Amino acid sequence: MDLSLTAPSPFSLESVVRSHGWIRLAPFAEDEDRAGFCSIMELGSGRVVGFRVSEEDDGVRVKSDVNLDADEAAELAERVTWMLGLEQDFSAFYARCKNEPKLAHVEAAAQGRLLRSPTLFEDFVKTILTTNTAWSGTIRMTEALVEAYGALLDGTPPGGAGHARAFPSSAMIAQTTEQQLRDVGKLGYRAPYILELAQRIESGDLEIESSRTSTEPTPELRKRLLAIKGIGGYASASLLMLLGRYNYLPVDSWARKMVSQEWYDGQPVGADDVEAAFADWGEWKGLVYWFWDWEQVI
DNA sequence: GGTAGACCTGGACGC
């Protein structure tokens, strides 16, 4: 089954794939040509499908080895559209970047879109798994969750994918226990956070997927994110960026290091210094920080 | 409101 999705101009699938580290987290996998990607998702019908996304003239092509009915195909198209941010318009961002040499590359490279997971639950869990750990730890914990709780693929893994399972649903996680998450996934103290997130969603106490289309002011949305256990300042800012809101900076150790090297001659800086460095960029400050041409990365 | 300490794991390092 093939789907063609139209992308706004400028667009670069490779720029989306390489926008941040999500491509290295299961069930994402790079395609052989490293310009596209493969993944696995569980549809509302319960079917678990593998698919490959590659770039074509006016957008992207989505290929799957299985035949989907009309509803399933529409859902796959809708989710891939969200994952690639095909609904987003960055013309105002590019206009503001024109006079900043450190951002001169962004429009030509079609940067701005950040690779998203098919569901916000997946993005929330993965974001929690990035906190207070090395990147290798995030990869390990994510793979462990997918292997232990992900729904098994209907068919063969798409080319390039080493996984045969989708990311676990909130329903699957909600059925497990904190101890199992600690033992199986080595999630440590994050286990109760992720279990509570899944159980609150399943009980109807928490609804997160509607945040994708919410029009509520960003500070209000941020408050709701911060009320979720395990999501603090860094994680909420990261999630807001995935939701297309760039007013807050995901300040972590890397951000402090980059700002220190860029403007403070390597001297230690705090979160306030990072905020001050991008204060003039308003609603775009998150993207400016993310795509800034840093002096050096060590 | 600000701050200190605990949380948990893997990796680096010294012995």
Next chain:
DNA sequence: GCGTCCAGGTCTACC
């Protein structure tokens, strides 16, 4: 091989 230390955000208790 073993023990110790450190890095990485968030939460909670305390002031």
